[in-house]
Amino acid sequence: MKVKGAIIAAAAVMAVSTAANAATLDDVKAKGFVQCGVSTGLAGFAFTDANGVWDGFDVTFCRATAAAIFGDANAIKFTPTTGKTRFTALASGEVDILYRNTTWTLSRDVDLGFTFTGVNYYDGQGFMVRKSLGVKSAKELDGATVCIQTGTTTELNLADFFRANGMSYEPVPIETNAEAQQKYLSNACDVYTTDASGLAATRATFEKPGEHVLLPEIISKEPLGPLVRQGDDQWADISAWVLNALIIAEEKGVTKANVAKLAADGSADPEVNRLLGKEGSYGEMLGLPADWAVHAISAGGNYGEIFERNVGESTAIGLARGLNQLWSKGGILYAPPFR
Amino acid sequence: MNDSHKPFVAAGDIPPSPPPSSVVGPVAWMRENLFSSIPNAIMTLVGAFIIYSLLASVIPWLFLDSVWNATSLGNCREIDEGACLAVIKERYLQFIYGFYPEEERWRSIVAFVLMIVAVWPVLFAGAPRKMLYVSALYPAVAYWLIWGGTIWGPVGVMLGPVIAIIAYRILNPVLRGTSMEEGIAGILAILLAGLVLVLWWLFGVEVFDGILSSVVFIGLPVVESSKIGGFLLSLIIGVSGIAGSFPLGIALALGRRSNLLFIKAMSTGFIEFVRGVPLITLLFVASTLLNYFLPPGTSFDIILRVVIMVTLFAAAYMAEVIRGGLAALPKGQYEAADALGLDYWKSMRLIILPQALKISIPGIVNTFIGLFKDTTLVSVIGLLDPVGILNPIRADQNWNGIVWELYGFIAIFFFIFCFGMSRYSMYLERKLQTGHR
Incomplete structure (x- = not known):
């Protein structure tokens, strides 16, 4: 770099x-x-x-x-x-x-x-999860699999956030937003994280947007x-x-x-x-x-x-x-x- | 004597009975090819199940439940659950032309039709040989049609080789007339003619264009490179890459096997360097680094830069494929060519290359297909080839979230072209079959 x-x-x-x-x-x-x-x-x-x-x-x-x-x-x-x-x-x-x-x-x-x-x-980085998971806050995500775009600041922010809260996670590296949508919808990961505007836009394209929630935490300034x-x-x-x-x-x-x-x-x-x-x-x-x-x-x-x-x-x-x-x-x- | 004790005497031939149903007909065919043993029978059933489940989900999705008339993805989902092909219907022109202005699109169609005309005599022996002149002129015509501008620029570029040949014809006798050795004089004449060509292309064409345009202006409205995209862009890059890399690859392959140290070192160095870096690196050099090296304000067209890089890249691979063909020829062929008293170029042209290229056909076509598919990499540097043009379409809030339909559409396009190339290579192999194998 x-x-x-x-x-x-x-x-x-x-x-x-x-x-x-x-x-x-x-x-x-x-x-x-x-x-x-x-x-x-x-x-x-x-x-x-x-x-x-x-x-x-x-x-x-x-x-x-x-x-x-x-x-x-x-x-x-x-x-x-x-x-x-x-x-x-x-x-x-x-x-x-x-x-x-x-x-x-x-x-x-x-x-x-x-x-x-x-x-x-x-903007700021947020999290999206399935409603059925019952998660109310990003602090409950210990041990979750997370879809994350590689080589971006979001990747670093995510690592910082989980370390600061003493939690572990399993990253599922993805390249583009389109790939993330597919991975997330096919249950390859529990959580998708990127900029909140991107999450909202992505959720809007789902067949059943109501089954997914954006968690309240915004973990970075963008x-x-x-x-x-x-x-x-x-x-x-x-x-x-x-x-x-x-x-x-x-x-x-x-x-x-x-x-x-x-x-x-x-x-x-x-x-x-x-x-x-x-x-x-x-x-x-x-x-x-x-x-x-x-x-x-x-x-x-x-x-x-x-x-x-x-x-x-x-x-x-x-x-x-x-x-x-x-x-x-x-x-x-x-x-x-x-x- | 009792009638029943009469001996049997055959009155004629017994009519041939049909073979038992176990050895002919569909049942026998299936028994032989599909169920010849228990493992084979299991494989057949598993295969049939896989094909059935694929078709059972694809056919309703693509044909029965698909939606052709809708204004957005949400609208599609309301109407039916199958493929949302309305996006293709709305955007297929962008997939074909990119943002090429609507009223100028006929030009790219004409260029495409002329391409078929130009390629015909190159690919098929049945065409009249005179047509090759059309093929030679085609690059300039296509450039003029697609990018527009005055006609004199492309004409000037095409005049380059003519001027170089005239220069050689003048220089050669003059130089031979001096006290120089004959071979050196010849090489010097070729080099000087080459220099004239380069100088003409660098400076002469612009002057030529300027003067003639002010006298007689013949031109088409200019279409910028940023407007060119979609399959048109794939074809421009793919076809010019293929057309350029083949002769360049032959030259490099011959250069690498040459006895002249300088030429051999240059060819080997070029091939190893270009093969040693990924294509994407070369594309980044083309799109970003070159901007820094060139003086500010020079507008060296981005598509031209990419075409050059793709051509050089493919040429390096092509050279190695052809070198494989050259190496596969028995030494006797080279010696026979020498024994006939042919000089280097004649022996290559008449004896060695025709055989070597024939051996290399599968490898050559392999490289071509790879090159054509690699053109999608240009989306990484922001050119709007079919894969690149997906992004702005998917970013439209009406169509955000569509994946399979768009990628499938692109896949079909590439499949048609690549499969066509593959079929052609098999045709060529059959035609050139001389029974040595």
């Missing part, structure tokens, strides 16, 4: 010293689209519809970024990346921004030479967010403030439906006016048009709308807002003030 990290870091340095000397925003404007790295497929977060168009939670944030710059949510191209190719794709300049459910960690932020520009989904190459502050700022603008929009009740009207007529709330470019010159500071946030919100709605449409409780995936609720409503979603 060290070697791989060193290679990526070296590459990032090279990329920074050569390609990224020119501002990413200028490059993006010159080519006329944003190149966004997404997952090759993660339920609700990145997938293709029947027409081959990319959609999903992460994808919509990418589209909002493109809309903020070009006023067009389709001025974007997607590069599907795997867990193994995502960092090199970003470091080498193949993609401009990576929205790929990537956990913000110190080594990725510092050692690999990237900048995380925010968190668009707070803040997932966008990242860009280190060393281009303007580009990082744009990425960060598109995300912030969508969160503020939810806070202020600016939705996809009313954003055009609010932008035209103005609002009694000065922060909404600043957000929508009616007051101040915040777009100019970022190097964007004054109405950038209007376009970003028009792309897929505010944070709450994007959440509800792609992964929320009305969808098959059925995730509750939980930690991803606004700070004012009991969650930890908190954007700095827009002024």
